[in-house]
Amino acid sequence: MPIQPHPFTFKCSACGWKKTVGPKSDCLGPGDWFGLCPQCGSEAITMKPATRVEQLLIGVWPRR
Numbered sequence: 001m002p003i004q005p006h007p008f009t010f011k012c013s014a015c016g017w018k019k020t021v022g023p024k025s026d027c028l029g030p031g032d033w034f035g036l037c038p039q040c041g042s043e044a045i046t047m048k049p050a051t052r053v054e055q056l057l058i059g060v061w062p063r064r
């Protein structure tokens with residue numbers, strides 16, 4: 001069974017901005033990574049593996 005790249009959820013702890021990205025390959029592209037919050041410019045970005053609900057929201061789960 002191939003290992004699917006795991007989607008991540010980025011969250012800004014300064015303003016509450018949040019985004020879930022689902023990489024289409026095993027490399028994250030420049031548009032799939034956030035070092036700064038695009039909303040407030042804060043560097044207080046945290047990332048964690050997306051939950052199933054968050055994956056559903058961006059349409060990467062379930063895969064067919």
Ligand SMILES: [Zn+2]
Nearest residue numbers: 012015037040
């Ligand atoms: Zn922010």
